[in-house]
Amino acid sequence: MMRQYELVERVQRYKPDANEALLNKAYVYAMQKHGHQRRASGDPYFSHPLEVAAILTDMHMDEATIAVALLHDTIEDTTATRQEIDELFGPDLGRLVEGLTKLKKLDLVSKKAEQAENLRKLLLAIAEDVRVLLVKLADRLHNMRTMDHMPESKRLRIAEETMDIYAPLAGRMGMQGVREELEDLSFRYINPEAYKTVTARLAEVVERNRGVIEDIEKTLTKLFEKYSINATVKSRQKKPWSVFRKMETKALSFEQLSDIFGFRVLVDTVEDCYRALGAIHTSWSMVPGRFKDYISTPKQNDYRSIHTTIVGPSNQRVELQIRTRSMHNVAEYGVAAHALYKDGSQSGNGSSHALSKDTNAYAWLRRTIEQLAEGDNPEDFLENTKLELFQDQVFCFTPKGRLIALPRGATPIDFAYAVHTDVGDTCVGAKVNGRTMPLMTELKNGDEVEIIRSNAQTPPAAWESIVVTGKARAAIRRATKNAVRKQYSGLGLRILERAFERAGKVFQKEKLKPVLPRLARKDVEDVLASVGRGELASADVLKAMFPDYKDERVTSAPQKPREEGWFNLRNAAGMLFQIPGRSSRRQRSERKGEGAVPIRGVRGDLPVKFAPEGAVPGDRIVGILQPGAGITIYPIQSPSLTAFDDQPERWVDVRWDIDEGMKERFPARISVSAINAPGSLAEIAQVVATNDANIHMLSMVRTAPDFTEMLIDLEVWDLKHLNRLLSQLKDSSAVSGVRRVNG
Incomplete structure (x- = not known):
């Protein structure tokens, strides 16, 4: 084990004016605190911080960093406290030692989440002072060099963590020598046969x-x-x-x-x-x-x-x-x-200014810290940090000549988010070297990329599988969550307005604030989104805002659903609903009341999807609230609606609100009985194409010697368009019969 004077001499070889008193003080304090502790090898525990300090002397680090290396395990593994370190060595060194201390008593379900939270704490500490990183890497390097004495299961976990995080982190900070040694030591334990x-x-x-x-x-x-x-x-x-x-x-x-x-x-x-x-x-x-x-x-x-x-x-x-x-x-x-500790003024304990914030390595670290501020969950943060660490780069340029470094395989979407999150969120297209190219184009060294933007754009969730940078992936995930939340919030607002109108009340968003604790929601938008998702009943919101309100409508016990007329049903919250029988549903669908929720299609501002049999503008429709999945739209004549007769709280009045300028087709399902002869399918497809419709899915339901029955899911503009298509299919020589399927 290295003696006290030997350590001082190692530092003085490259820094003759080193603060010898600080080094002696840290050496003695750490040795006393670790006392009789032993490592798995049986060696005195103090030999570990001493070897970490020796590794840092090979890098010619200043005496403050060497002192931190000696002290780095004292708060975590001994009776030492941050306050005691501050008093003896100053708050600067105390802050560095605490930055190297793992979080204790983490109430987290998974080991992955715990790993992520400790990494988050470490990166935040590194952002304050890069010496935290240097000590941490030296600490990990010595642990890897002496891991033969650890249990096999623990060796594998530590080696994988080193390969996933610490080796690439060393590489991103330019420390190739440390990176290569960490990788080889990890390789030895992860795949010993291949290593040999x-x-x-x-x-x-x-x-x-x-x-x-x-x-x-x-x-x-x-x-x-x-x-x-x-x-x-x-x-x-x-x-x-x-x-x-x-x-x-x-x-x-x-x-x-x-x-x-x-x-x-x-x-x-x-x-x-x-x-x-x-x-x-x-x-x-x-x-x-x-x-x-x-x-x-x-x-x-x-x-x-x-x-x-x-x-x-x-x-x-x-x-x-x-x-x-x-x-x-x-x-x-x-x-x-980098000679970054020589220009700063030295304090009495030998500490000095941290790494200059102008280096490229630090620019990357700042971007990572920006992601921390966005509040990603631990698993997302760990994934995004790993994505940022594993990067072999290409260099691209903006039209104004700004250099953007990206990982290999990056797309214009990654480029847009690298420029700015707002640029990525509003990206609708890209020009690469002056030519319009698909957004999934793989960028190459020297490409000039111009991003085409639109403020009406919301990043599609599918982009997440295209991008390769952690920043882009995290931003797309957040934007998707916000867009979905906005949709559910809009639906919740309409549901509450209708519920309050039926109760003879006026719904006002600002009056929700005082009752948020009663609803167990953090803000007004959270309440609206919860109602839209079906997680919170509109009756509960009404009751929270008007505790004295009583439903004065006639009540009755639940009745068996009837085919005709209306019947009464009370929901779990005690509110009475009237649910139509089949013919009355048709009557209700014809009402164009102000309370009906407008349906513009799946690309509108509400979370809407269509029943398997589809629905098209011109159909009379009804909406069924699906908890956590928005509204499902059914044609009023759909037999599938009988499944919801005893769930009145899920019924939503809806109406079509189609813009003439909209370019969206709607789903419909048809059954075609085709003559079983060569070319029949081609003739049917030709009729569909000629009528500007689109086949979304086709299946052969039953085949007989003379006829084949097909189920075809179509996309059409409206009911007139569908009826015209059905008429022309009937006239086709390849078709013996065709009908629309309504459930």
Whole structure:
């Protein structure tokens, strides 16, 4: 175990003026607090925070970060408190240590929700100070290095969590060295057999190609000497997890991989990067499509480098990364490599200003935090954060030249939401490089994307399966929920207005506010939506607003439904309803009272769907309230309505309210008896098409030697349109009979 003076010396090697007193104080305090605690390996527990601190000294972190590493488990695992840490080390360090402390006593049903809430807390703490992330990653790295002593079930869970969250999080913050080690350690436990196989094959390839690698290094070094470029050439080997993932995703065998080896060229300046590139490309042929310039267009994690593949010495493909030495430092250590702790004024305890908010890595983190503010449930948050973490990028531009970085596979919808949530919500189309393209088009590097917008647009729920970014998916989900809530709220308002009118009262939304506690709803819109969904009876709202109200209409006990006339029925809330028999339903459907709910179709502002047999403008109709699913519209003559005769509270007066300018067809079901001969179906389909109708679904119900009975679900404009179509089908030589099906 590292001694106290050894830790201080490690820090002083790269920071001679380090606050030695702070390091000594944190070392002694953490050692005392962890006392006789032991790890699963049997080692003193204090060895863990000490090793975490050692990992951070390799990144050349300041003494405040090293002190936090020593203290990071004290609040969670010992008797230490935040107040005590604040008093001894200052509130700045206390805040960082608390940010690394897991939430305790979480009253959550699922492990996934608990994991999400702890991740949420961690990201919020990282947003305040990136040093929380650096300590957390070092903590996870040491835990992964020493996981052999953990139970097997726990090892798998921790490895999966590391692969899903912490390794990609390190990558998004530019810490490639940490990411690669976390991935390989996780791979070892998640799929040990594959890990052993890939590792053994890599060792064979290294041994077999050792001479070739040395030859390429020497050849490149001589080339740069010829052009007077001060360059260092280093070979690099693809990591086992990277090899395995590429084999899986691209369905390649080990022998088909051409990029197991690569070479890094490190130079002094940006100018030297392009000079080295020119020397390489004038000496060997470049492989088309394998050139990327991340210096002029850095990745979101601040990674900068030139990538190219050439057909090099011995006619072998050679992958090259050309970067300055400072770029290489950032590529390996990411945010930890930025000299962001040197410019801030040091406080007495050795703390300093947090990471600059201008880096690309921090811009991503801020976007993630914005999603937290939207109030996603824990599972959605975890899913969206994972989507944001796993991103291989493409770079696109707005018409004004603004650069938008997106994951591979992103669509114009993702682009629109990346620009702004309002742009995504109002997106109706897109132009890619000046051409109108489908919204599901996969964007490519360098595409210029112009979003076509309409304020009348609401994002369709189906978009959620098209987009690939967490931000877009979360925004679409919220917009869909809001649109559905608005529909149910509008339906609830109409139901309440009618119920109050029948009771001789006037419904006013503002008078709902005082009775919200009695209805157990948080706001007025929640009440309206609950009524619209059928979760709250209109009678309950009436009773809550007018406790003294009594129904003065004639009451009677429930009666058996009759075919003719009206009968009385009392619902569960004690309110009397009159429900028509079949002929009286027809009479009621002919009334065009002001209280009837207007039906404009499934694209209107109410949650409406049609019965399986359909209904079209011109039909007399009735609505049945389906709890949680809005209103189902039935033709008044539908036999299916008898199923609701004893549920009067679900009946809703409805009427057609069709605009002449509307372009929406309506569903109707017909039965066709067709002659069983070649070409009959084609002739029927031709009649339907000629009449501007649409076949939605067709099924063969029964086939006899001479005739075939078909059920056809059509989409037509109105009743006149349907009747005209039925008439022409009857005249067809392929049809022996046709009728409309009403249930």
